[in-house]
Amino acid sequence: MAIDTDVIRHLSEAQVSVELQTEDMTLNIGPQHPSTHGVLRLVAQIDGERAHDVQPVIGYMHRGYEKLSEVRTYPQITTIVNRIDWVSGYANEIPFIVAAEKLMELEVPPRAQYIRLVLTEMARISSHLIFMASYPLELGAATPLFFALRERERVLDLLESVTGGRFHPNFNRIGGVKPVAGAGSTQKKVGQDLPVDFLPETMDAMDRVSKVCDELEDLVAGNEIILARTRGVGVFPIEVAASYGLSGPNLRASGAAFDLRKIENYLPYDDFEFNVITGTNGDCWDRWHCRLQEIRESAKIIQQAIDGIPSGDLQAKVPKVIKVPAGETYVRAENPKGEMGYYLVSDGKDGPYRLKIRSASFSNLSILPWALEGVLVPDIIAIMGSLDFVLGDVDR
Amino acid sequence: MSSSPSETDAAVENETQAQSHPLQGYAGAVAEAVGGTAGIQFDTIKIKIPNDTWVDAHITARDEFGLVHFSWLSAIDWSNEVEVGDALSDEVEERLELLTTVGDISEGRRVTFSTDLDHATPVIPTLIDVYAGANWHEREAHEMFGIDFLGHPNLAHLYLPDGFLGHPLRKSFPLLTREVKPWPGKVDVEAMPEKATAEEPSTENPEA
Numbered sequence: 001m002a003i004d005t006d007v008i009r010h011l012s013e014a015q016v017s018v019e020l021q022t023e024d025m026t027l028n029i030g031p032q033h034p035s036t037h038g039v040l041r042l043v044a045q046i047d048g049e050r051a052h053d054v055q056p057v058i059g060y061m062h063r064g065y066e067k068l069s070e071v072r073t074y075p076q077i078t079t080i081v082n083r084i085d086w087v088s089g090y091a092n093e094i095p096f097i098v099a100a101e102k103l104m105e106l107e108v109p110p111r112a113q114y115i116r117l118v119l120t121e122m123a124r125i126s127s128h129l130i131f132m133a134s135y136p137l138e139l140g141a142a143t144p145l146f147f148a149l150r151e152r153e154r155v156l157d158l159l160e161s162v163t164g165g166r167f168h169p170n171f172n173r174i175g176g177v178k179p180v181a182g183a184g185s186t187q188k189k190v191g192q193d194l195p196v197d198f199l200p201e202t203m204d205a206m207d208r209v210s211k212v213c214d215e216l217e218d219l220v221a222g223n224e225i226i227l228a229r230t231r232g233v234g235v236f237p238i239e240v241a242a243s244y245g246l247s248g249p250n251l252r253a254s255g256a257a258f259d260l261r262k263i264e265n266y267l268p269y270d271d272f273e274f275n276v277i278t279g280t281n282g283d284c285w286d287r288w289h290c291r292l293q294e295i296r297e298s299a300k301i302i303q304q305a306i307d308g309i310p311s312g313d314l315q316a317k318v319p320k321v322i323k324v325p326a327g328e329t330y331v332r333a334e335n336p337k338g339e340m341g342y343y344l345v346s347d348g349k350d351g352p353y354r355l356k357i358r359s360a361s362f363s364n365l366s367i368l369p370w371a372l373e374g375v376l377v378p379d380i381i382a383i384m385g386s387l388d389f390v391l392g393d394v395d396r
Numbered sequence: 397m398s399s400s401p402s403e404t405d406a407a408v409e410n411e412t413q414a415q416s417h418p419l420q421g422y423a424g425a426v427a428e429a430v431g432g433t434a435g436i437q438f439d440t441i442k443i444k445i446p447n448d449t450w451v452d453a454h455i456t457a458r459d460e461f462g463l464v465h466f467s468w469l470s471a472i473d474w475s476n477e478v479e480v481g482d483a484l485s486d487e488v489e490e491r492l493e494l495l496t497t498v499g500d501i502s503e504g505r506r507v508t509f510s511t512d513l514d515h516a517t518p519v520i521p522t523l524i525d526v527y528a529g530a531n532w533h534e535r536e537a538h539e540m541f542g543i544d545f546l547g548h549p550n551l552a553h554l555y556l557p558d559g560f561l562g563h564p565l566r567k568s569f570p571l572l573t574r575e576v577k578p579w580p581g582k583v584d585v586e587a588m589p590e591k592a593t594a595e596e597p598s599t600e601n602p603e604a
Binding site: 363 | 437439440442464465467468470473480481482484495497502504506527528529531532540553554555556565571574
């Protein structure tokens with residue numbers, strides 16, 4: 001045709017010699033995105049396939065619980081702390097109740113402590129199973145969801161049969177646990193404090209939970225795509241993770257054997273044999289694998305606790321109007337998400353003067369700007385999902 | 397508001413426990429190294445430090461005592477006049493008490509540091525260079541208590557909308573929903589039914 005080949009050559013040379021100008025694109029992720037477990041917005045600058053300067057925008061779920069606690073009495077506060085991390089509502093109650101009991105110097109009956117421990121570990125299993133369901137889904141594998149949620153439903157049913165609530169049990173009372181509705185005074189009717197079949201059914205459910213862990217391991221650990229997307233992705237060195245205040249499986253995956261169940265004495269964990277699961281590389285894969293193994297350990301703890309559950313009262317003797325003596329204390333506990341703690345300042349009244357809520361997801365999420373610097377765009381979701389946060393636990 | 401030098405030698409005020417608290421030796425050692433006073437309540441070690449050594453104390457804690465895990469930072473508003481909740485029983489010196497808790501990740505030890513800030517103009521250097529995790533906690537304390545962290549790169553609001561006025565966790569900040577609609581929770585507990593009927597015999601409503 002009529003095009004001069006010389007002109008074409010000239011043009012192509014001209015294009016090559018011009019330096020390519022790339023412009024950063026701002027990518028807005030959320031606030032409504034399935035991988036954010038609540039309402040989280042990320043504002044990322046995208047340069048080609050890489051993200052940099054990622055800024056999480058939080059606060060959509062802020063409910064002001066620390067302020068609300070200042071106008072409530074101690075028994076009323078358990079209802080609101082339930083709603084901090086709604087995936088494991090039961091586990092949120094424990095450190096608050098223990099902080100109040102510590103200042104009151106109350107001795108909680110052993111049976112109540114064992115029931116608390118069993119239910120806390122069940123909350124951990126149900127929280128970790130949600131992660132087992134959602135994390136592969138975020139990476140494109142839908143099948144594990146059905147396996148994980150099937151068992152989670154069973155665990156939640158058992159939790160509900162004792163407490164009356166699937167998500168917000170509100171079952172703890174200062175000095176013990178609530179008598180089951182309709183059981184009357186527990187002093188008179190010992191043995192009616194738990195539903196009749198609860199203990200054997202839980203034993204059975206824990207066997208099945210351990211079995212589903214094997215199935216999940218087969219499904220996910222044998223999936224090459226998931227391995228390729230998680231191994232070596234989002235590596236947190238232990239010093240960085242600690243300085244950002246990461247805790248729970250996120251910190252243990254980096255190699256720290258930091259488990260508050262072994263360190264603090266808020267529940268009788270010393271009575272049981274269980275391992276602290278740690279990872280080696282601190283990547284997304286290790287964070288997934290740590291949680292999977294923790295489910296097995298929790299199932300083991302529950303079975304041991306049911307074997308050795310003592311009989312006795314559910315409640316220590318407490319006054320009708322609960323007033324906590326003046327003092328300050330910090331009580332932290334191993335929540336499914338990590339370190340959950342309450343700094344309680346009491347002035348001897350029926351409500352706290354100040355209640356600082358230390359939630360695990362807030363610190364866990366704060367590593368995101370560091371962790372997402374320079375990663376590939378699809379890895380944003382892989383890294384974010386591996387942190388296993390809940391926005392209610394971030395914003396409080 | 398800083399403690400006088402005479403108080404800073406490792407005097408451990410053991411507030412509630414017997415003299416030989418198992419944590420006493422450790423608390424005394426940390427307090428001596430950072431130049432503060434230690435108090436132990438139950439198993440919480442609280443070390444009060446002057447606010448001009450705030451950053452140095454954290455560097456010492458991190459490097460010499462292995463307290464590498466940044467747990468949290470927050471504040472307490474000690475006020476004599478409150479808009480929400482109950483006022484304190486005794487008069488206190490009005491101040492903002494800034495608290496951090498740091499721990500180690502092998503032994504599981506933890507220490508809470510505390511310093512007093514001026515109520516009207518609370519200013520303190522940032523801890524970001526010591527603990528990266530202090531970033532968001534300081535933003536939260538800035539927005540909730542109005543504490544200025546010198547050297548912090550971005551003290552933008554975390555939770556509240558831009559342009560929100562006031563610092564909600566200060567005791568002088570009213571809880572507006574309670575102003576608009578009284579809540580029969582803690583604020584005014586209704587009399588128990590038996591008591592009400594005992595005081596007023598059922599003459600008022602004979603047909604009932």
